[in-house]
Amino acid sequence: MKKLSYLLILSLSIILLGSCSKDDAVIEPENNKILIAKATLSDKGEISILGDKELSIGYQKVYIQFKKNGQLQSSGNLSFSPIMDMGTMTHGAPSSVLKYTATTKSFEAYVVFTMSSGESGSWALKFQVNGEEVSVPVVVKAAATGNVPVKTVTASNGKRYVLALVQPTAPKTGMNELEVMVFLRETMFSFPEQNGLTFDFNPQMTSMNHGSPNNEAPVGLGNGRYKGKVNFTMTGDWRLFFNLKEGNTELAKDVFLDILF
Ligand SMILES: [Cu+2]
Structure with missing residues (x-):
């Protein structure tokens, strides 16, 4: 009997929990947006x-x-x-x-x-x-403390470029997919995606003054996107340093994006 009432309470709470989460769910839009x-x-x-x-x-x-x-x-x-x-x-x-x-x-x-x-x-x-x-x-909120997800730089050729972090969106300890995008700031209203660039890539943990092994510099995929790998050997404040190159020309050195997790 005791077991039965326990089961009853358990199933009742499951029903309650179920209905509660359903009410809280975002109905519109679909797909958890x-x-x-x-x-x-x-x-x-x-x-x-x-x-x-x-x-x-x-x-x-x-x-x-x-x-x-x-x-x-x-x-x-x-x-x-x-x-x-x-x-x-x-x-x-x-x-x-x-x-x-x-x-x-x-x-x-x-x-x-x-x-x-x-x-x-x-x-x-x-x-x-x-x-x-x-x-x-x-409304566009500021980045969370310790994060710099986008940067505009003036290159050695006098042009302005925008470097943006696409991935990781949820950084974790260990190897992470790295994706960045590059745009040319042609005018204040025109930002074409930039292909054909190459990167040197080096992540550093600022507070402890060390890097990490086995990183992969991002490589062009087209559409202004570049993919590589970043190894976060521990949680903390990571600064991702990039050198941007076009052929043999170094466009910008030590451009950085920050990730704190
Ligand atoms: Cu503005």
Whole structure:
């Protein structure tokens, strides 16, 4: 009898837990994405900006859901660009074109936010949806303490480049996949992906003044992406040093991104 009541309580608590987590779950959007911002369009249209998490400085994926009369659309003429209004001037940021992806029922793209929102300015994503223009304000948080996920550098050729960390997003002790992207800052609003660069790569743990073995310098994959490996032999404050080269020309030396975990 005692056993039976125990089982009853156990099953009851499972039901309660189950219903609780269901209520807490983010119902819209699907696939564990969170809603970042929403805007209405004419003819009962609507666009929602979804993310894996809240937007913060650096490389971010965005998932745009486009609804017409409450119905999710899988096609349409959609484009967007990130704009930061800094009062006396505006500028853009590296981003990709929107591409419909069936698994997330959304038009996916990335943005590399080069600054966080705050006193110096505010961000918006400016959309063109079937000829209609809508600007959606978004908040871009600062990086977590000890992290530098993006850097703009002036190279030896006088050009400005943006280096952004894509991976690891969840660093762990041991070997991690490393992925960075490089963009040329052609104008304040044009940031083409840069291919054909080579890297020297060297991670250092700043506070303990040591590096790690068996790292692999990132190698170009196209679309401005470069992949390698980083070995974090322990948790702590890691500084990832990169030398950027184009052929035999060293574009920039000791450019660093920081990861603290
Ligand atoms: Cu700015």
